[in-house]
Amino acid sequence: MHLLRPTTATITTFTTTTSSSAFLITSHSSSPLSLSTVPTRAAFPSSPYYPTKHSSSLSSPQKMSSWLGKLGFGARSPTESPTDPSLSSSIPQSPDTDPPAAGQEFAQFGAGCFWGVELAFQRIPGVTKTEVGYTQGYVDKPTYNDVCSGTTGHSEVVRVQYDPKECSYETLLDAFWARHDPTTLNRQGNDVGTQYRSGIYFYTPEQEKAALESKERQQKILNRKIVTEIMPAKKFYRAEEYHQQYLEKGGRFGFKQSTEKGCNDPIRCYG
Structure with a gap:
């Protein structure tokens, strides 16, 4: 996990569909950030994406590091999880x-x-x-x-x-x-x-x-x-x-999504 330098991040959610296949992609754009790339959901385990535009300010790298540590996402030693x-x-x-x-x-x-x-x-x-x-x-x-x-x-x-x-x-x-x-x-x-x-x-x-x-x-x-x-x-x-069954149970915002067989309701990927 890389420490984040002070910045104001804007995360925008949008969906795209391709003409060649029926897959649904949820993507996000953000203003330039002064940080190393980290998987968004790793940093925000409850919900990395938001259904509407969302802005947040990070006051200091120390506070961010402390906050992530409380969530269990502190820095890891290279020997903790060997890839060899x-x-x-x-x-x-x-x-x-x-x-x-x-x-x-x-x-x-x-x-x-x-x-x-x-x-x-x-x-x-x-x-x-x-x-x-x-x-x-x-x-x-x-x-x-x-x-x-x-x-x-x-x-x-x-x-x-x-x-x-x-x-x-x-x-x-x-x-x-x-x-x-x-x-x-x-x-x-x-x-x-x-x-x-x-x-x-x-x-x-x-x-x-x-x-x-x-x-x-x-x-x-x-x-x-x-x-x-x-x-x-x-x-x-x-x-x-x-x-387990995260979206069925309501996801981040508590809005339960249907598991009814054959249901075609759009899937809100993060609640």
Whole structure:
């Protein structure tokens, strides 16, 4: 975490849609800041973005550092979360062996901030459970703080449990592509960092095949190279409880968003 120098920051929220695909992107513009780049949501865990224009003044780097420290985002030692796999436990790189409910199957997707992604999957008929968490990293039992440090290699993901008799894996893939921009490396909008990378993490050879074919079809639609990684599902670490069903519970402002199956209401990504 870099200390911020005194500045007045203006953060503006807007949405864009592309003509080549149906994904929804939430982005932000700001006045020039005298600071090093940090993932916005890491600095403002309750809600990094605001539905309307919002201005705030930071009086001093000391006060900012103290404030961030109280929230659990103080400076970290380089040795706290090693990025070298040889220095880390092999457990995080093992397969996800958690069993789904009887007759159900798992799927894992990373598409930026997991709050809005989870709600999109919650609304799909045939999806019976969703959980947000961390995977693909090198540190065992990571916390949100660890993941936001950018040193553990984890991705924010949604683990979807679905009934294959009511919901096909291809339906989940369609929702995945529609939810984000798969051509931006390690970022979605103003969320920047490896934890926001685009990824499909498969459990079976059939899922892998479907994912690769889906990516190929999607690439023909887009005019920029897709950077989505397609890899085996690894150990899933469930995120802290306040992250679970965050938007369903009301997000930052307490405005609950519908999880009704088939609901097409716009998703307010941060509440």
